[in-house]
Amino acid sequence: MLTLSNINFIKNEKRILSNINIAVKEGECIALVGASGSGKSSLLKVFSGLIPHFYQEDHFSGQLFTNGELVTEANYEAYIKKTGVVFQDPKSQFFTYKVKDELDFELENNGLERGFIEQKVKQIARLINISHLLDCALDSLSSGQKQRVAIATALINDSDTLILDEPSSNLDLSGTNLLKKLLQSVKDTGKTIIIAEHRVYYLRDVVDRFIYIQEGKVMKTYTNREFFSLPDALRGELGIRKLSIKAIKPDRLTKEIPDKDPLVLNDVSIAVKRKQLINSINLTQSRGEIIAIIGRNGVGKTSFAKTILGTQKAMTGHFLIAGKPLNKRERLKSVWMVMQDSIYQIFGDSSYNELLIGHVQSSADQIKKLLKKFDLWHVRFTHPYNLSGGERQRLIIAVGLLQQRHVLIFDEPTSGLDGKNMLRVSSIIKEAALDHYTLIITHDPELIAEICDRVVMLDHTGVVLDLRKEQLDGSTLENLLTF
Structure with missing residues (x-):
């Protein structure tokens, strides 16, 4: 059993956790739910022992017990060896260059025999469906593939407890279904699982209890049945995502989209390090239209976006706006992309100053309005590195909306967002798209x-499906996103 007793945590003079008391039975699976920035990730760090053992400059009080024994500096190393952790950003926990080396790493550090290590790596790679990635460089993988590798590294040492921070955020539905089966199989072995998650539909048959966190406090604990019986209005009020994909109902209102000055991609082929990913993309988009770009993890969606942006060279093809061809340099001036790894787009020492960079002409009222629109005004003086994943993502989108560009590309803009912030970001993208060509990889x-x-599906040949929203419902979306 894991027990948190009277946990309080203050970071940079901001109270993150207040009087937390949680007991998790051996073999139980619990999920922490709540708004972005509510303290879920910090709570996972307490469960893992990272707080306070690696956050000693911050104020912490409280105790963590494992099977009644207090976790201290003296026994922390033994505790962490039996605890597997998957962070919100999986790259932050990688130490090596290749996937296989990453899986080898901890087993080698424990002095295990080479034959056992080889057998264990093959076994876990088959379980997580990454056998085909073992010889790949970690930095060549898609975000979803990196997520699977991180889960494999957390499991390879036969941990008693598995801690996961938004494990489905970078996964397509096939990956999410695989994750669900994996969690169920891990649970069946008697291991304890603690998850922080916004997308909860796949946890219906896995999680025993859902703990709702608000402003660093435990506000409510639900059994599985109670949670999945929540009235839709209350679920929305709490900021919890839809409880079933089939319950999703696309907006049927058809907006007027003028068929003029189109963005045209003609026979564009995508490659990375001379390896062709997508053979030939032909796509036409009207100004004001929002297109979802979908495809399985690793197909090349982000590389496609970077090629449009101009940071990556196309092997072949032409890009035109209103009939005018755009070369690589011209595209850099015409396209703004909100990257999936938003931390790489951070340069300021506060949320407020981040919006000022390159936009000193922007008025204080304009910046204040934008920060309030994204629910970031209360963290305007906070360093972006100290924001939650969802808060940082919203900040980068806000920066993008200050750019005077023709094309807006969003790479998984809602991956770290709760239900309320997903709707908030959706509304802002929708408003920004009125005078832009908007592509969303999601x-x-x-x-x-x-x-x-529209929904456009890519595979290695190019565009294989192009549907308008009038053709979609929850079941269709589920089928489309399960590759």
Whole structure:
């Protein structure tokens, strides 16, 4: 059993956790739910022992017990060896260059025999469906593939407890279904699982209890049955995502989209390090139209976006706006992309100053309005590195909306967002799209249903499906996103 007793945590003079008391039985699976920035990730760090053992400059009080024994500096190393952790950003926990080396790493550090290590790596790779990735460089993987590798590294040492921070955020539905089966099989072995998650539909048959966190406090604990019986109005009020994909109903209102000055991609082929990913993309988009770009993890969606942006060279093809061809340099001036790894787009020392960079002409009222619109005014003086994943994502989108560009590309803009912030970001993207060409790379069926006019599916040959929203419902979306 894991027990948190009277946990309090203050970071940078901001109270993150207040009087937390949680007991998790051996073999139980619990999920922490609540708004972005409510303290879920910090609570996972307490369960893992990272807080306070690696956050000693911050104020912490309280105790963590494992089977009645207090976890201290003296026995922390033994505790962490039996605890597997998957962070919100999986790259932050990688130490090596190749996937296989990453899986080898901890087993080698424990002095295990080479033959056992080889057998264990093959076994876990088959379980997580990453056998085909073992010889790949970690930095060449898609975000979803990195997520699976991180889960494999957390499991390879036969941990008693598995801690996961938004494990489905970068996964397509096939990956999410695989994750569900994996969690169920891990639970069946008697291991304890603690998850922080916004997308909860796949946890219906896995989680025993849901703990709702608000402003660093435990507000309510639900049994599985109670949670999945929540009235839709209350669920929305709590900021919890849809409880079933089939319950998603796309907006049927058809908006007027003028068929003029189109963005045209003609025979564009995508490659990374001379390896062709997508053979030939032909796509036409009207100004004001929002297109969802979907496809399985690793197909090349982000590389496609970077090629449009101009940071990656196309092997072949032409890009035109209103009939005018755009070369690589011109595209850099015409396209703004909100990256999936938003931390790489951070340069300021506060949320407020981040919006000022390159936009000193922007008025204080304009910046204040934008920060309030994204529910970031209360963290305007906070360093972006100290924001939650969802808060940082919203900040980068806000920066993007200050750019005077023709094309807006969003790479998984709702991956770290709760239900309320997903709707808030959807509304802002929808508003910004009125005078832009907007492309959204996403696995999020709720986002697609909320704002997208078309869904375009890519595979290695190019565009294989192009549907308008009038052709979609929850079941269709589920089928489309399960590759």
